Amino acid sequence: MAAQPFYSRGMSNTEALLKVENLRVEVPTRRGTLVAVDDVSFDIAPGEVLGVVGESGAGKSLTGAAIIGLLEPPLKIAGGSITLAGRRIDNLPYEAMRRIRGKEIGAIFQDPLTSLNPLYTIGRQLVETIRTHLDLGPAKARGRALSLLREVGIAGADERIDHYPHQFSGGMRQRVVIALALAANPRLIIADEPTTALDVSIQAQIIALLKRLGRDHGTAIMLVTHDMGVIAETAHRVAVMYAGRIVEIGPVRRIVDRPSHPYTKGLMASIPRTAGPRGRLRQIDGTMPRLNAIPPGCPFSPRCTEALDRCRRERPDLMPANETQAACWQCAPVAEHANA
Amino acid sequence: MLAFIIQRLFQSVLVMLTVALIAFALFNYVGDPINNMVGQDTTQADRERLRQDLGLNAPFVVQFARFVGHAVQGNFGLSYQQARPVGQIILEKMPATLELSFMAAFLALLLGVPMGIYTGLHRSSWGSQALLAISLVGVSLPTFLIGILLILIFAVLLGWLPSFGRGAVVHIGWWTTGFLTAEGWRAIILPAITLALFQMTLIMRLVRAEMIEVLRTDYIKFARARGLSNRAVNFGHALKNTLVPVITITGLQLGSIIAFAVITETVFQWPGMGLMFIQAVSFADIPVMAAYLVLVGFFFVIINLKSPPPARCLRVPCRGRGGHGSPTAICGGAFAARR
């Protein structure tokens, strides 16, 4: 499947595979309701890799969990909609959502060590997943399991299919996890920090694997990570999240080379570079606000070096800026700017 | 690994010897064994002769060695109270205790495991809260009170079941069993339930706690993410992982069932080894007491040898109210009474 040109939200002529619109995830606590994901919207086109990047606690994983329907109570979707291939999936009953999980949407989590049940062979876990979604007999299912294992690069698949998880190394285990996620050939995979728990050398292999599989199967990938380097390698588009909101979204090259939002600029600037003059490592002062202490207006304003008065009062929505979209009043048309 | 086993074996032998020493000390130095055995009229000369014959003038170590030697063969001398070999008395009483204990263990598992699974899966349902509240009571009520209560309701007020004894038993070889008669079955119900009750509570809380822990793991999350059915996730994956530590701990608990049988047997006048011990205490029947000591020591040593070290750091929520499950270490003995 050849790569198609990808467009920003709302402007594609290929129908988006996943449409997330104004998604809001809340958690009721004793001290009031906290908003963990606030008015998040984005699309993913078939076969596209969308990177979702941000600090810990920015709401990236929760967005993924909401999409696949695995929010742990008391977290719940409090607004917005999630549409998969034209069909709304955020309000489906459990059983209907379960059929979608694995078959249409797959997931990969961070720690391959704990993602696999230690008491069952990987073959059994693969076959079980395959037979849940595809109508195959045990022999055919095993055959498919074997080919999946080979595809993810596990040597000696015929033997290793009957091994237990603890008999695999970390990188191998993550490959098994990927195989499991792909078992029923889903159209979208949500990969939540798939390389964070791995050695750096293995990371590159896994990323390459994901890219290849995505291309070969035409699977879209929502790649959640805090590692900008991985994003730059792999994604077509990037969404930058901060305090539960998307602050900038656009093609990866734009975001990396010419970010518009001050936060994104800070992120890019803080990546150490080996080329060029090496000055002091830049960082963004302050920390991301906790869920119960999100400032009014733009959530980044307390830390923003370019903040205007307006930023502290009014919350900016995503608006067009330099071939990306950024939620920043700085990007507002000059006329509006003059009135601020 | 081998070193570990050897160390364990060594430790076990040491424990056994200590127990045997205590038993022996009891045997020989409590009162005067001679006085306990003969009548008032026996002359001093005869007593001396008896003492010599029984080798009671030999040095301590020799006597101890002889004691251990006899003990290993199951010879504990004659009971003061019944004037017959202690070994024989024990063989007579053992089937009663063993049958009761196994029945109780069986009941505890039969009811405890499903209840634990249910309360683990449906944490906040009314049924779960009710079961947990009842289990709290089960843990707090002393075993003997439960027994008395059951007797009051089922034997005194309703008259359905017998309040003491074992009913008619059938002899098979040296074993006597109450399982082959209707009366025997009726007699074993109340004692078995009494004995099983707190084990059941313990098992239920254990299974529930493990289940909740397991359901929180990443592999369960991943299983759900793959779209596996609830049945496959809960019973295929979660249950299997839950039962592994539960089985280990339950094995250890078998020992405490045998210990608590003492109480139950007393309440129900069940003719087992526990009742035998209690009666021996009130009569100061040293040989029987010593034998019981050694036997119990042996039994526990075996149990602990077969299982891993008493769940030292198995922080399992056992007394968690309302599902919060604050971890409490299960340390075989210290909390066994309470459970």
Place this chain on the structure above:
Amino acid sequence: MTVVAASVACVIIGAALLAPLIAPHDPYDLASVSLLDATDPPAWLPGGNWSYLLGTDNQGRDVLSTIFYGTRVSLLVGCSAVLLSMLLGVTLGLIAGWRGGIADTMIMRVADVQLSFPAILIALLIDGVAHSLLPREVQTRITLYVLIAAIALSYWVHFARTVRGSAMVERSKEYIQAARVIGVHPARIVIGHLLPNVIGPVLVIATINLATAILTEATLSFLGVGLPPTEPSLGTLIRVGNDYLLSGDWWISVFPGTVLALLILSVNLLGDWLRDAFNPKLR
């Protein structure tokens, strides 16, 4: 829920402490007890007598009064046993944790071995053996102490374990090292610095163990190796009443039994609450 438990516990404990003042009769004053009143049912049943509210036992003693005094004894034994085992366990735990080495190994070995036996069995064995060892005359007088000692000896392990663990952790912390460098005497370090820092969980365990100690004492008394009928605890009362259960005089054991159950339950709940309150993870 805890409020209910706390108030129930307070009522029971208060009643027990004030027993001599508020009990309608003194059941151990032989002059006031008459066999003619023996086994009278509770006041609201036919044959009952309002001066003996909950009926009388086989000797004519007022059940309500015996419950007051009995609870007193039960609490006395329970608290003493816990205090003693706390003392023993904490001391041994501190020694093991502070000195390490041989002392530690030995103490922990013993602890391990003891842990492989159920505590109540140990208490039973110690107490039972002591009972038969002592000549009759001495028995009744020191039964109380033997009982307390037996229970204390079966529960010290948990204290020792916890304290040892905490001690080992604290021992390597800087403030302890600083004290050693300055030259403070080890005993002062242990008591003055180490002890306050490990005492938290100890108190929680103590409260939880109180319920167990009361339960153990009741069980031992019921089995006949605890307190005698002349100075009964709730367990003894139940034992005495057990013989009359089958003939229908249920009140002699049921009332003490209920009080015992309530006492243990409320102490348990309090212990739970205390533990949850002290658990930093739940805050």
